[in-house]
Structure formats: structure tokens, C-alpha cells
Amino acid sequence: MADSTHCVKLIESFVDSSSTPAQQAASIDAIAALVKNDMLTLESLVREMAMYLTTTDSFLRARGTLLLGELLACLASKPLESETVLSLIGFFTERLADWKALHGALIGCLALLRRKGNVGVVSSSKALAVAQSYLQNVQVQSLRQSDRKLCFELLGCLLERYPDDIVHLDDVLIPGICESIDGEKDPECLMLAFHIVEVLVHLYPDPTGPLASFATDLFENLSCYFPIHFTHPKGEDIDVKKEELSRTLMVAFASTPLFEPFAIPLLLEKLSSSLPLAKVESLKYLSYCSDKYGAARMAKHVKVIWSALKDIIYTSPESVLLLESEIVDGMSFQESHTVTEALILLQKVFCQNSDLLIDLIVIDEDIKKTVDSIYQFKEYTGIPLADKQRLHAVGSILYFSAKSSIGSCNRVFEAFFPCLINALGISAENSVALLSSPCNFGATYLCVELLAGCRALVVRTKGNATSNVIVQEAWCDILCTYSTSLTKLFSFTLITGVDGSTQNACLHSGVKGLQILATFPGDFSPISKSVYESILLKLISVVTGNCKDAFLWKLALKALVEVGSFVDKSEDTEKAQSFNAIVVDKIASFMLCDDLSMPLPLKLEIISSIGTTGLSYMQKFLQGLECSLLASLSGVYVRGDPENLEIATSLLECYSCDVLPWFDSIGGQEEVQFHFALTIWGQIGNILSFCASSQEQKLLSAAMTAMQYAVGRCLAENQTVIIDRAFGILLSTTSLPINDLMDEITSVKVEGYKSNDDLGCMSCREKWIISLFASVVAALRPQAHIANVKVILRLFLTTQLSGHVPSAQALGSIINKLPVKVENMDASNVFSLEDAIDLIFSSRVWSLCNEGPTNCSVARNNNETSIRNNLLIQSHAIEGLAWIGKGLLMRGHEKVKDLIVTLLSCLLSNHSEGSLPCTEQEFLCVMRSAADAFHILVSDSEACLNKRLHATIRPLYKQRLFSIVLPIILSLISKADSSIQRAMLYRAFANVVSGTPLSAVLSEAKKLIPILVDSLFVLSEDILNKDIVYCILLVLSGIMTDKKRSEVVEENAHIIVRRLIALMSYPHMMVIRETAIQCLTAMSELPHARIYPMRTQVLLSLLKTLDDPKRAVRLEAVKCRQACVSYMEFIYPQLPRVHIAIQSRHI
């Protein structure tokens, strides 16, 4: 047992008015710990506290009660004796009458009532006593916000946990609750209050019960909050959002049908308000409430709701017609929030009282007037805006009427369809006479909307109604009668498009109509097979023939895609056959023939959009694609044909962007990728002489991307097949020194000689084969087996020296994926990672990098050109080494350290001896490539060594590099003696830091900041470094915005600000200036003692920046200036004088 003096001390420290809140909290925690560990019983505590709980000094009493209440809140899970709970709840119930100690009493009651399970809970009779005392004694609205909140929590807790006992208090409970809510304004309290109403209503489900008499009062209390409108200024912290509050109120509104006589009139009244917010809210509430109140109760409101809805949909001023140029969907309105909600409500009403509503719609004067006057709306452009809006409104009303139920669909058809048909001038027989005049836009539009509604109805009822039921319906009869003529009419709108007389809106309606007719679900279709086929023929003829009208072409293609995906999903074999025969075959044959009437990009778009609707379609198109690809490729190889070059490039892009990824996405189609890769290799193997062409680089890179993608998606065993095949072709290429490389001795010789030649000496075919081979290697999975790794490595080491980057990337990829150890060493050509590393470290690449430019003993005696050549080769070697290093680094190999040391020594190579005939620039080139090697090491690459291409990636490899390189570079920087060396070291440092994740950089922030600032200074001198400067600035701003590092920033504030001010006028890159100013704004939040001395300087340079040529920079400058100014005036009220003198100088 704890000794009582300690306990008394703790109690005193809590009750004492002079102790800080932290001390009070600490003493509560200490007492709670004592009780939890059974060092102190509650009884003895209460006995110790007796004086504080009963004294006449109201302050001490309040503190004492609060202590006990908060203690109980801490002990929610501590088991207590039932007598203890009994006496405690009795005490708190009594205390509810003592308004001075009410806060503690409320907390105590709440803590006890919330206790759960077998730890000792309040009995129901006691809970009833609490409720009674509460209702009798507590005047909720006279309390402060925190107490009101507690009161509502207590009420909610009572209602939720003791409903069966509370329910008997009905004659005091409901008025009591009404009274406590009345006049509440705080959002948090209101959330609780609305919830209480909802729970309360569920306590009395009987519609004639006690609630009925109080419903008026209760609703009156709720109704004054609708619609929820916050007047709080933006800055104030409110935890409750307007949407949440509005939602809670809505649930409370809809909690009982008893509210219906009050709620619906109120909502309808607000609906006619001019505030858009009130309108939207009313519509939302109406939709929700009508669900809960039920169809019977809502029936009498249908008429009023309909007229209100019609007004909104008809004349909503907010729905603005999109400009003609923005049209994508024909006549489309940007629907406002209000209209969207109104349409939702319309559907709700249809669901509940479909018959009543359709009666109203059919006899509605306005709709009738619009439909009757449809003759006027012949041409889209001739219709005034108001009429367009009306047309749109009627269209959506017709759509929803037809969609909602079979009965209403019948009614709406009978009422409006004949009139529309008349306006269109068609009859049940296929009259051809109508084709003489352009079709009526208004009628077409409404017709299409009506058809769309029917289709939606059929789709919706497909599951539960048999087709027979639908077919017998009246609307169906009517539609079947007219379907053929409608199809003709819609097709006709497309034909007139040729002479340019029709508008886009008309075309859109026509195409949409055709699409709807063609996609009625299979068991019910108003059109016969021949009509269906004629629709398809029409659409396909537009797509294959008419590419001049881009809008129509796009529409038709979209419609075909819709039809295709519909057919693919439905089980209707008849339709699928027609689609296959008419559309797919036509397109496939279209691809095969060398038809130049349509540009290739359009053809490819057709294939990629229609092909993606079904697997069988795409497979058919694939043959056509392949044929034209091979034909165009051979055209390029053999004749160097520039036309074919373009075709082949776009075909390859189509493969790598659309076709192959699509096969990948549907899964299980690796064969396609495999086949594609083999086909390309086969083609290259067959053609022995290539015709060099000037712009083939683009084609080659397209081919490499496609090849890489295809190989990357193949399975490991297929990859092995591909690589063997490719290697075979490589071997047969006599111009390459493969056979020499097979031999140990000659290989060294070859490496030496070959590398002196630059890339231009490689023949075109060689280049293709090597590049494609490199992209295959880069995409291999680690499990794929590569025969002859040694030879391949040597080959790439050789080609890489001539500046062939894909070779270097392939080298990195091999090193990254080779197995570490091979068990069965007997096979001579099995090669492990260690062997590969040995091979590389004994190769010329490695020795070149370790030589340093001045020690080129060979070069010393030679002429200038050969030295220059040597330097070039050296920088290529460095780049190759960087990719190898990346491969090693990503798999976490130790050797990467040696490699980094080598790279750094290249970077520092001393060239100060003036004896060499080369210019400084050329040496700089080598050093720069060494610095940029770090960029390769640390950045993510799209071309190789990424997840997509199955690289082995150890987690946190960038952090590892950072921790290896940072200490070395830091010490080298401090030792560096020439400015060039220092600049290069900073460059390497910047590359590493900007590639490392920020969290790793942050932990080293203290060391880094001075170096970062220095590197900003050094690197910003050269315009070529602007991207690197931006990267460092981002790292710096990342450190500055991290709250935990503000001390470090504070220490270095002086140098940072000076550097940022200089960068604020950096002329070459806008984002650098912008970011620098943002950083300065962030700095203004540092303690003023640090910032104050720099302020004048900052403000003066900001004056210049206000005149920056770029708008974004000026905006940031204004913000920064405001931050500085307001800060200054806050701390030094007398200072503005000086500053304002500067400001008002130029009035």
C-alpha cells in the first residue's frame, strides 16, 4: 500500500490552483497508476479526499470532483466492486445538481456509464436515476461549450446503453431533449445532438406512441438548422466538416416518417430559394427522406415535387451550354450540381410513385409544347440557347421516364413517340421520300434519348423479366414497327455529313442512335439481323472510308468499339458472327493491303481500339500487323526507303505502346510476345546486307523498346530460346570479331584494336544486331540461362568502349543478374558472378579508368589526335564502369566500393602539367563523365535495371551508396586544391544527394547543409549545371521544411539566406527562382533573433524580384514579402516607419 502522505501530496497538487496543467495531468496519471497496481484502493482514496468533495469552497469542491471523475475515466478497464460503482454513481448523480462542480460530475457519470463487460457496470436503476437527475437539474444551454458537449455525450450514452430503462421517462425525456438542443450553435455539439434525435426516435417506433405528440417540437428544433451554413472564417480549426454535419442532420430528418408532414413542405420551400446551396441540399435531403418515409407517404407530394423539379431541370441558369469547339458529345451541357441532384431525385420519385409521376409528365403542358413545336428545331445552329436548354431538359426527362419501369415506358411512348415520328417524317413502311430534306435535329435528339432510356430499361430488367414479357409490351411493338425506318434515318444523317451541311450535334445523335439500336441485349432486339448488319456496314464504311471528317470518324469508331465490347460480353453468337464477318474481317483485310488512302496512324488507332474489345479480334489483326511490319522493315533494310522507315517506326510504337501491353494485361498470352521477338530476329537473320539510312536511329530505338518489352514479358525458358537464337545470328555475322573473342589470347588483342574505332565504323547491320542483342540481354529474367556469357561480356566490353550505351547497360544488367555461385562447376561454359567480375577487372575498361589521362604511356609519344581519341575512349570506359557499378550496387555486392574509388580517382586525375597538347576542355570531359557516373549509379533508369526488366534490387541500395560515398567525398572536398577538382567533386556530390531518398539525407543534415550551400555557389556559375542546381535546391528545401531539423537550419541561417538571395536572381531557370523564394518564405518562420539581421537584405532583394519576368515568381515574391513584413511588424511595432518610407517613396 502506498503511504497516505504521498497520496495526499498528489491530490493537493491537482487541486492546487497554482500548479500548471502539466503537473495536474502528471498527478492524475500517478494516482491512476497507484490504483491500477492495487497500491491504493478507491475507497481509501475517497476517504482521503473527503474534505475536497464536500467542502463549501466551491473551487476546491469542483477540483475534487473533477479529480475523481478524471481518475475514473483513466480506470475504464480496471475491475471495480459493484458496491464501489454503486456508491460512486450515487455520488455523481447527486453532484449533477451542483452546477459549480458540474464539469467533474459529468465526466464522472460518463466514465462510469461507459464501463463495459465484467469490470463492474452501473445498474439500470442507477442509470435511470442519473437520467432523472440530469433532466431535472442540468440546464444545458446555459453551460459553456465543453460542458455542453459532455452533456450531449452523456445523453447519447444513456440512450444507447440503457434504452430499455430510459424509454419509460417519455413524458420528461423528449421535452428535456428538445430543451437542451434548442439554440445550440456549436458544430461539434450539434453533431452529437442530431445523433441523439436519431437514436431517440428509434426508441419509440410506434407511430401513435408518445413521440407523435412531440414530433412537432422535435422537428422544429431540427428544422432551424437547415440548410447547414457555416459562417466561421476559413482559418478557424473546426474538426467537424460541413458535409458531415449536413449528413447527420439528414439522417435525423429521415429518422421517422412522423417528420414527413413537416419536413417535406420545409424542403420544398427551400427548394424555391435562390441560393444554390439551399437548392442542392434540399434535393439531397428530399432524395434521402423519400426513401425513408416510404412511397405511400410521399404520394401526395409527387405533384409539387414534380413541378419543382421541372423548374430546376428546365430553367436552371447554371447549366451552361458548352462552346461549339469544346463539344465532344454533341449537344452536351455542363450540368450543374443542382441539376445532377435533381435528376437523382427524379429517379427516386420514379422508383416510388412511377404511375403518379408519369401521369403528370404525360399531361405536362411545357413538355407537350416543346414536343409539339419540334418542327422548328430543324437545324442545330438555328435553335436559340434557351430552346436548346429546354430540349436537353425534355431529353433527360424522357430518358428517365423510359428507363424507370415498363409501365411508364409504355405511357411515354404512346404519348410522345408518334409526334416525334411525324416530325421526322417517317412511317412504318420504309419510305425513301424523306431522304430529300435534311433530318430534323430536335426530333432526332429526343428520339435517341428515348431509345437510350428503353435500352437502359431492357438491360436493367434483363435479369428478372423474360423477353416474352417485354416483347408483348406496347412500346416494344411500336419500336419494332419503326426500327427499320429509324435505322435508315440515322444512317441518312451520316451521309449528309459528306457535303458538310450537317452539324456535329446532328452527327452525334445519328451515330448514337445507330449504336443504341445495335446494342439492344440479344434476347430482345427491336431490329432484325439484316438491319443490324446494315448498321455495322454503315459504321465500318465511315471508319474505313471517310477519314476527312475527323469528328464523324472518331464518333463512328467509338460506336464500333462500344458495339464490339457489347458483342464480346453477350452470348449472342449470331451477332458476334455478323460483327466478325463485317467489321473484324474488313479491318484485317484493310491492314493487309497496301491501301494508301488512309494514313497509317488512323489505321493503327482503329486496330488498337477495336482490337482491345476482344481477344479473337486482336489475334486476327495481329497477322496483318506482322505482315506490314516485316514488309516495311525489309523495305528499310534493303532499299533504305524513308517512307517505309516511318511506317515501321509507327508500327513498332503501336506494338510497344498498345498491342503488347494489352496482351500483357489480359494475361496468359506470353506466346504473343515470344513470337514477336523471334519474328524480328528471324527477319534480321535472313537479310544479310543492310542499306544504311540517315534517320534510322529513331527506328532502331523503337525496335529496341519493342524488343525489350516483348522479351521482358516472356517466360524464362522462352527467353533462353530467344537469346540462343540471337546469339546464333550474332555468331554468323562475320564482320564482328566474335570468333576472335572466343579465344583467350586473341580476345585481348581484339579489345585493344577494335576499341580505337568509333561507332561510325560499325556497319549498319552490326549496329542493329548489337543493339537489339543488348536490349534482349537487358530484359532477361535472372532465371534465364545464357550460354557463352564470357564471350558476350567480352563483346559488350569491346563495343561499349566505342560509346555504345546499350552495350554498357546490358553489361550492368548481366552483372546484376548472374548467379553468385554455381554448384556444378564441371560445365565449362557455366560462369558465375565472381568470374565475371574478375574478367571485367582485368579488362581494358578497368585499366583505362585506373590509368588517368596523363599517364597514358602510349599516348605520350603519339600525336595529338591519338591522345584526344584516348581521352574519348576513357570517358566511354568510365560510363561503362558506371553501369556495371549500378548492377553491382543494386544487388548489394561488396566490389562496388573498389569501383567507386576508381571513379573518384578518375574525377580527381591531375592534369595540371601543361606538357600535353590537348585543351583543358577535353580533360574536363573525362572528369565530368566521372562525376556524372554517380548520377547513373543513383538514379532510376527506364532503359534497364528496373523492376519491369527483372533487376535484382536490394532494398535501401541508394542509402547504402550514400553512406559509402558521403564520407569519402567530404574528405576529398576539404583536401581538394584546385577549383576544377572542387567543382567536379561538388558535381558528383550533388548527383548522389539528389538521387538519395530525403529521409536518408535528413539524418545527415547537419554535415550536409554547408556543403549543399557551397555546391549551390560553385555549380550556379555554369549555365549547363542548372538542372543539378535545381535538384540541390530541392534537397535543401526538403531539409528546411522538415520540422525536426529546424535547429540545423537555424545554425546555418546566415549562409543559407545569402545563397538563396543570390539564387533569387538566377536568370536561367524560372523554377530555381521560384523555389528559392519559397525557401525564404519558409525561413521567415525561424526564431526572429536569427532572421532579423538578414531581413533588410531580403526585403531589398525582394523588391527587385517583384519585377521578375515570370508571373509565378512575382506571386511567390509577394507572398514572401508579406511573410517578412507581417513578421516584422508583429515583433517590432515601431519599425514600419523605416520600411514604409521605402514603400511609399514612389506614390
Add this chain to the structure above:
Amino acid sequence: MVVGLINANPVVYEKKERRPRTGPVVLEDEYAVESIDHLVNFSLTFLHHIRDIKDPEHPYSLEDLKVITEDAIEVDDKRSYVRVTFTPTVEHCSMATVIGLCLRVKLMRSLPSRYKVDIRVAPGTHATEAAVNKQLNDKERVAAALENPNLVGMVDDCLAPSFE
């Protein structure tokens, strides 16, 4: 003396829709000059800041109350000249000078120093039009006003939302 609101129940107008700025253009010329003007779109210039200044009396912006409208601002970047004409909500509005002061301070803080700022009450909308105009364009009086801590506090309150 009980001081009531000068215009207790002002008319609040609907705001002009603010179009979001078009996304960054890919091939933007790093050295091109985007001049200060409002010809492109009212909301696209930094002058859109002044429409967010809060009214001294009500929690509405000057734009809400149509104190400032788009065509009441005249900018000439080449001649470094800005003229703002504002319309007080009522003729006898004693807040006109405070509104004018807010506009001036905001523009002083936002424009480069080469600018000459001219702030005027729209002709015929205020009882003491000439006096207000004179007061607002007198640099000594503006400087003096800004030394009054009460006035500066009021101005800062009004300007606060325009920096968000």
C-alpha cells in the same frame, strides 16, 4: 456613442468564376517575359489579389460587394502605371478611405517599385469624393496613416485573406 454599421445589409453579388491557371506549358521559353497586365484574364494576373481583400465591415471580399470589378483596373506595364477605381457600397461610406488604404498597401507590397499607383473613388459614388481622392494619393498622409497602429492593424486584417 453606439457605432452602428455604416451599411448594415450590403448586397452580395455572385463571384465571377475563377478559372484555374492552365497547366505548365511543356515547351515554355525560359527567358520569355510574362508582363504584368490584366488583358488575358482577370484571374490570371497577380492583380487578382486585390479582389480577395476583405471588406472592413463584413466578412465578404471586395469582389463580392462589387467594390472592385475587372474593368475598374487599368494597368500599363510599359509606362509602369496602375489606376484602380473603386465603388463604395453607399455614398456616405466612411470606410472608403480605409478601403482605399488597403488597396494602396496591397499594391505597394505586390508591385515592383517602378509603379505609380493611382487609387480613386468612382465618380459620383461618394459624398466627399474629392477629399477621399486627395487623401488616398497624398504620400505624406498615407505614410502618416500607416504609422497609426490601429489603422495598420485594420488594414492587415483586411489584407490577410488576399495572401492565401
